[in-house]
Amino acid sequence: MRGPGSASVRGYGQCKDTLHTSSPFHEAPASVRRPRTTGRVHTLGIRAPPPPRSQPEFLFSGNPFAPVSSVQRDAARRVSPRIPSLDQASRRPVAKLVVPGGNGFIGTEICRVAVQNGHEVAAFGRTGRPALTPARHPWVQDVEWRAADVFAPDAWRDLLDGADAVVHTIATIREHPDRNVTFDRVNAESALRAAEAAVAADVGAVVFLSVRDKPPLVPYAFLSAKRRAERALREDHPSLRTVTLCPNLVYGARKTGTPTLAAVLNQAQGMRPHPYATAEGRPLPVEFVAAAAVQAAVTSTMEGTLTVPQIDDIGRTSGLVDPNAASTPSLAPLLVGLGGTALGAWLLRRWRAS
Numbered sequence: 001m002r003g004p005g006s007a008s009v010r011g012y013g014q015c016k017d018t019l020h021t022s023s024p025f026h027e028a029p030a031s032v033r034r035p036r037t038t039g040r041v042h043t044l045g046i047r048a049p050p051p052p053r054s055q056p057e058f059l060f061s062g063n064p065f066a067p068v069s070s071v072q073r074d075a076a077r078r079v080s081p082r083i084p085s086l087d088q089a090s091r092r093p094v095a096k097l098v099v100p101g102g103n104g105f106i107g108t109e110i111c112r113v114a115v116q117n118g119h120e121v122a123a124f125g126r127t128g129r130p131a132l133t134p135a136r137h138p139w140v141q142d143v144e145w146r147a148a149d150v151f152a153p154d155a156w157r158d159l160l161d162g163a164d165a166v167v168h169t170i171a172t173i174r175e176h177p178d179r180n181v182t183f184d185r186v187n188a189e190s191a192l193r194a195a196e197a198a199v200a201a202d203v204g205a206v207v208f209l210s211v212r213d214k215p216p217l218v219p220y221a222f223l224s225a226k227r228r229a230e231r232a233l234r235e236d237h238p239s240l241r242t243v244t245l246c247p248n249l250v251y252g253a254r255k256t257g258t259p260t261l262a263a264v265l266n267q268a269q270g271m272r273p274h275p276y277a278t279a280e281g282r283p284l285p286v287e288f289v290a291a292a293a294v295q296a297a298v299t300s301t302m303e304g305t306l307t308v309p310q311i312d313d314i315g316r317t318s319g320l321v322d323p324n325a326a327s328t329p330s331l332a333p334l335l336v337g338l339g340g341t342a343l344g345a346w347l348l349r350r351w352r353a354s
């Protein structure tokens with residue numbers, strides 16, 4: 001259920017409309033939190049130029065700059081939020097993006113989508129360039145790869161020269177305190193270090209990969225670190241344009257088993273056993289998440305939080321990726337596996353009986 005003022009909450013960077021009061025990442029009600037007073041209009045994820053005083057506030061309505069009546073506004077709040085068709089002027093034709101964690105599952109796809117749409121990309125992770133062959137992935141050669149730890153900024157700071165946006169994709173779902181890998185450090189501090197470096201280098205925007213709901217079997221500390229990073233990006237760096245993406249499961253062929261898991265979650269949507277198996281928290285193909293991240297990075301009017309339906313919309317309509325070529329959920333490996341197990345058991349029974 002949505003709480004009072006929840007429509008506004010989304011505009012301030014929350015990944016969910018309503019937060020559980022018992023959770024460690026519960027925030028104060030929207031009524032006591034105000035948007036940053038930068039003189040800009042804060043709407044559902046769109047930063048618009050300030051309107052003349054007599055105009056009503058702006059909402060998503062197909063055109064981000066069109067005023068809407070209160071009747072239209074109420075209607076808009078009842079439907080799933082839609083991404084407006086973004087004005088071409090606000091989408092820069094060629095931008096430079098820096099992608100911390102760009103050698104990971106989603107980061108790699110963000111690099112591909114950005115390069116293939118004409119943008120300049122520099123990416124780093126501790127192990128550097130991902131194991132993708134240029135023969136099969138020619139775009140890999142157009143990315144400037146660097147082996148660097150985000151906590152050693154001297155090793156990657158120069159990549160920010162002339163950059164327009166940082167797209168942060170570093171995270172862990174497992175802690176290894178003996179190796180200094182904790183949720184707080186990797187999922188929150190790393191984003192704040194990247195944002196600090198961005199501000200120092202005069203980079204205008206940070207796109208942050210967060211998550212809508214706690215993944216199954218992952219401790220709550222994972223999610224509270226993400227929420228802390230979202231809040232700190234917003235509050236500690238008011239000069240930055242920040243966009244937070246909040247998908248749940250992201251699937252693609254390069255992450256084994258995720259297309260099957262996505263198919264199972266989609267099948268379970270009617271039963272709603274978990275937020276990952278709902279329309280609002282449904283799995284998304286990695287191509288759509290990457291398209292939304294690139295769109296957010298290069299669209300100067302976009303700010304706030306992108307929900308699962310909004311990411312889906314951008315993936316389908318932005319033209320940055322071909323929706324027909326996006327990854328698809330597939331039960332086939334599971335059925336083949338189950339079939340193989342059943343066949344094996346049947347053969348074993350026959351062999352024992354003979």
Ligand SMILES: NC(=O)c1ccc[n+]([C@@H]2O[C@H](COP(=O)([O-])OP(=O)(O)OC[C@H]3O[C@@H](n4cnc5c(N)ncnc54)[C@H](OP(=O)(O)O)[C@@H]3O)[C@@H](O)[C@H]2O)c1
Pocket residue numbers: 100101102103104105106107124125126127128148149150151168169170171172186190209210211212247248249250251
């Ligand atoms: N996958 C999903 O289903 C999903 C769903 C929702 C949200 N997200 C979010 O999306 C983001 C990307 O997820 P992903 O699945 O692509 O993760 P991933 O494959 O694990 O990629 C993370 C990358 O971060 C790099 N990294 C880790 N520690 C680093 C450090 N100290 N310095 C520099 N680089 C470091 C790793 O490269 P090295 O090992 O080479 O350093 C790795 O390639 C994360 O924020 C995640 O929470 C993912």
